[in-house]
Amino acid sequence: MNFSLTDEQSALKETLIKFIDRDYGFEQRWAVLRTDEGWSRTRWNQLAEIGVMALPVAEADGGLGGAGVDTMIVMEQLGRGLVLEPYVGCCLLPAALLTRGATDMERAGLLERIASGETLAAFAHTDAGRRYERHSTGTAASFVNGGFVLNGKKVVVLGGDCAEQLLVSANVGGDGASLFLVAANATGVKRLAYPMQDAQRGADIEFSNARATLLGPQGGAQPAIDYALDVACAALCAEAVGAMIELHKITVEYLKTRKQFGRPIGMNQALQHRAVDMLMHVEMSRSMALDAAMAVSENNAAARAKTISAAKVLVGQACRFVGQNAVQLHGGIGVTHELNVSHYFKRLTMIAATFGDTDWHLARYSDSLLVA
Amino acid sequence: MDLRYSPEQQAFSTDVRSFTRAHLDPKVAKKVLEGARLEREDYLGWHRSLHKKGWVGVGWPTSYGGTGWDATHQHIFDEVTADEGAPILIPFGLRMVAPVIMNFGNQAQKDFHLPKILSGEHWWCQGYSEPGSGSDLSSLKMKAERSSDGTHYIVNGQKTWTTLGQHADWIFCLVRTSNEGRQQEGISFLLIDMKTPGITVRPIIMLDQEHEVNEVWFDNVKVPATNLVGEENKGWTYAKFLLSHERNGIAGVGRCKRIVKRLHHVAQQAYSNGRPLIEDARFRDKIAQAEIDLRALEITLLRVLDAEREKHAPGPEASLLKIKGSEIQQTLTELTMMAAGPAALPYVREGDNGAPDVPWLSDEAYRYASGHYFNFRKTTIYGGSNEIQRNIVTQLVLGL
Numbered sequence: 001m002n003f004s005l006t007d008e009q010s011a012l013k014e015t016l017i018k019f020i021d022r023d024y025g026f027e028q029r030w031a032v033l034r035t036d037e038g039w040s041r042t043r044w045n046q047l048a049e050i051g052v053m054a055l056p057v058a059e060a061d062g063g064l065g066g067a068g069v070d071t072m073i074v075m076e077q078l079g080r081g082l083v084l085e086p087y088v089g090c091c092l093l094p095a096a097l098l099t100r101g102a103t104d105m106e107r108a109g110l111l112e113r114i115a116s117g118e119t120l121a122a123f124a125h126t127d128a129g130r131r132y133e134r135h136s137t138g139t140a141a142s143f144v145n146g147g148f149v150l151n152g153k154k155v156v157v158l159g160g161d162c163a164e165q166l167l168v169s170a171n172v173g174g175d176g177a178s179l180f181l182v183a184a185n186a187t188g189v190k191r192l193a194y195p196m197q198d199a200q201r202g203a204d205i206e207f208s209n210a211r212a213t214l215l216g217p218q219g220g221a222q223p224a225i226d227y228a229l230d231v232a233c234a235a236l237c238a239e240a241v242g243a244m245i246e247l248h249k250i251t252v253e254y255l256k257t258r259k260q261f262g263r264p265i266g267m268n269q270a271l272q273h274r275a276v277d278m279l280m281h282v283e284m285s286r287s288m289a290l291d292a293a294m295a296v297s298e299n300n301a302a303a304r305a306k307t308i309s310a311a312k313v314l315v316g317q318a319c320r321f322v323g324q325n326a327v328q329l330h331g332g333i334g335v336t337h338e339l340n341v342s343h344y345f346k347r348l349t350m351i352a353a354t355f356g357d358t359d360w361h362l363a364r365y366s367d368s369l370l371v372a
Numbered sequence: 373m374d375l376r377y378s379p380e381q382q383a384f385s386t387d388v389r390s391f392t393r394a395h396l397d398p399k400v401a402k403k404v405l406e407g408a409r410l411e412r413e414d415y416l417g418w419h420r421s422l423h424k425k426g427w428v429g430v431g432w433p434t435s436y437g438g439t440g441w442d443a444t445h446q447h448i449f450d451e452v453t454a455d456e457g458a459p460i461l462i463p464f465g466l467r468m469v470a471p472v473i474m475n476f477g478n479q480a481q482k483d484f485h486l487p488k489i490l491s492g493e494h495w496w497c498q499g500y501s502e503p504g505s506g507s508d509l510s511s512l513k514m515k516a517e518r519s520s521d522g523t524h525y526i527v528n529g530q531k532t533w534t535t536l537g538q539h540a541d542w543i544f545c546l547v548r549t550s551n552e553g554r555q556q557e558g559i560s561f562l563l564i565d566m567k568t569p570g571i572t573v574r575p576i577i578m579l580d581q582e583h584e585v586n587e588v589w590f591d592n593v594k595v596p597a598t599n600l601v602g603e604e605n606k607g608w609t610y611a612k613f614l615l616s617h618e619r620n621g622i623a624g625v626g627r628c629k630r631i632v633k634r635l636h637h638v639a640q641q642a643y644s645n646g647r648p649l650i651e652d653a654r655f656r657d658k659i660a661q662a663e664i665d666l667r668a669l670e671i672t673l674l675r676v677l678d679a680e681r682e683k684h685a686p687g688p689e690a691s692l693l694k695i696k697g698s699e700i701q702q703t704l705t706e707l708t709m710m711a712a713g714p715a716a717l718p719y720v721r722e723g724d725n726g727a728p729d730v731p732w733l734s735d736e737a738y739r740y741a742s743g744h745y746f747n748f749r750k751t752t753i754y755g756g757s758n759e760i761q762r763n764i765v766t767q768l769v770l771g772l
Contacts, residue, residue, distance in 0.1 A: 001381060003678045255770075294375045365664065369660060370656070
């Protein structure tokens with residue numbers, strides 16, 4: 001057991017800290033946010049140059065073969081900077097999915113292009129009205145004229161607004177989930193792109209007899225889907241930690257500088273103790289994000305799921321507590337769009353609601369106690 | 373970075389487990405696992421076994437006969453021995469006064485006290501709180517006046533909440549040696565033999581009707597001046613040093629894990645609406661939440677211990693561990709009481725044969741459930757109440 005970073009990891013961390021400090025100030029972020037695309041190709045390429053896109057791809061597939069801790073280091077900084085580029089949606093998640101869900105032949109080339117940052121892919125999985133269901137039920141694949149076609153609708157596809165390649169979960173008869181690859185500009189694919197509350201982008205994507213390529217074994221995609229979503233959850237936990245550390249710092253600073261009744265509001269014990277409770281949530285979250293990062297490489301899928309759900313529960317609760325109270329301690333200015341506090345709050349809120357909310361993960365953890 | 377145990381650490385864990393199984397009195401283990409009250413000898417028997425093995429000075433440097441274990445080894449030791457039902461090592465000597473003597477005591481004090489703390493020959497208790505000085509500890513009034521020839525202090529006053537003071541051979545006390553300057557400035561740190569004439573120990577019966585803490589009265593107690601630790605009127609520095617050490621042990625992760633096991637046991641045995649209680653999602657989710665919080669506490673503890681290794685003293689982060697650890701202990705004991713349902717209502721005593729006087733409550737996990745709940749209300753109050761801990765973090769971490 002040890003808590004130290006390797007030299008490479010420390011270097012990665014330093015590089016990303018510099019990137020956020022230099023290129024991702026709040027004003028710079030505003031400028032990107034106001035563009036049509038809502039994120040920046042230049043920043044995306046900078047991240048690719050640092051090697052961030054190559055981290056989740058195995059060396060054999062043309063990547064750097066990073067571990068969960070490497071992703072954690074990256075995500076903490078992306079969280080700190082409220083980075084808008086769709087790293088989880090268009091790189092991390094599809095890379096994890098292809099690694100476990102596609103054969104060597106099927107993923108050759110595509111993973112390499114994801115690792116270089118050249119291709120953006122997205123995972124179209126969530127069926128409308130089915131909340132966090134991990135077993136895809138709403139989209140059907142059928143075998144027609146020597147190939148598969150997809151019919152159905154996926155919603156809130158992270159990075160679905162800009163991805164060129166779509167990975168789609170669908171059922172062939174009653175077989176269980178299969179994974180398909182569809183080009184986003186293929187005939188029969190219609191997408192409705194939109195910004196989300198936290199300024200990230202997503203899309204609803206409709207498939208009407210869209211031609212698709214089956215990846216991996218027919219009906220055998222569920223383990224890969226579970227793995228990839230767990231990887232994404234672990235990453236979101238780390239992103240939340242980065243965002244919470246920053247938001248807590250901003251809040252404590254405000255308590256020191258904002259004066260009412262002739263003295264800093266931070267002299268009031270009610271506010272002091274709230275700030276301490278926020279810190280406690282942050283520190284516990286740090287620990288659980290670390291646990292989740294380690295669990296990504298756990299071979300036992302049930303153990304992995306249990307640890308990652310535990311992390312998502314605790315971090316989700318922290319996102320809510322730290323986010324809500326940062327706004328509360330800022331008073332009126334906290335509920336404005338102009339200050340970064342509300343932006344952190346919204347991102348934290350959306351993280352808690354992504355890939356399983358607190359109740360969903362608590363249920364998954366809790367049910368695992370019955371098996372034991 | 374790696375949270376898993378290395379092969380060497382796993383081997384150590386196995387060693388600790390087999391040693392505990394071989395040397396811990398099964399009767400004591402049974403009491404501990406069921407949550408029954410322990411006698412002085414129950415603690416000391418285990419203490420002496422560990423001493424013989426050289427494992428009692430957990431957290432002590434090897435130069436003083438300590439184990440020299442790093443944070444991970446200490447954690448493994450705590451976790452495994454707690455799991456096997458070992459009593460806690462009473463912290464007042466080993467973890468509280470010993471570090472103070474090591475850091476601030478003179479050679480004679482080190483030579484006399486440290487070996488006896490290690491061997492268990494001296495049981496220590498803590499003379500900090502007074503009736504008028506709880507959270508505001510530095511307002512303490514117990515007076516120590518130098519005799520005219522300078523060889524002795526004459527001590528008068530009262531200490532309270534003295535945990536297991538009824539068993540103690542020695543007490544370390546904060547005493548007032550001066551009323552000049554700020555109230556923190558006139559405090560000294562004295563080591564006092566409990567057999568000294570003029571000391572009276574009176575039990576305080578707590579809400580679970582157990583005798584765990586005491587009042588200790590001092591009436592013209594003559595203490596050799598050589599029992600002063602460090603400098604006169606500098607005791608507050610040593611006191612704070614000690615308190616930060618106290619907070620670490622207070623997280624109680626090993627103990628919590630043991631309570632989780634007992635909670636699972638009760639939730640599987642107890643029936644609710646015709647099904648084992650564990651199958652009731654409403655209750656199971658509460659266990660799940662407590663386990664998740666405990667895991668977060670455990671990793672945080674390891675992170676803090678790891679960081680301390682670099683700077684060799686607990687920081688204010690220990691306050692966070694104290695707050696979270698005590699809250700989780702209370703949650704777990706409350707859940708165990710809830711799991712017991714109506715079995716939590718009777719106040720059960722043991723007859724002379726050890727059997728409960730309410731015979732249907734033969735499963736001890738039930739029998740002690742509500743007693744523990746009541747007993748554990750102390751955890752958010754002692755060692756500096758959780759509100760005081762938040763004040764400490766406010767000042768020292770947040771800088772507010």
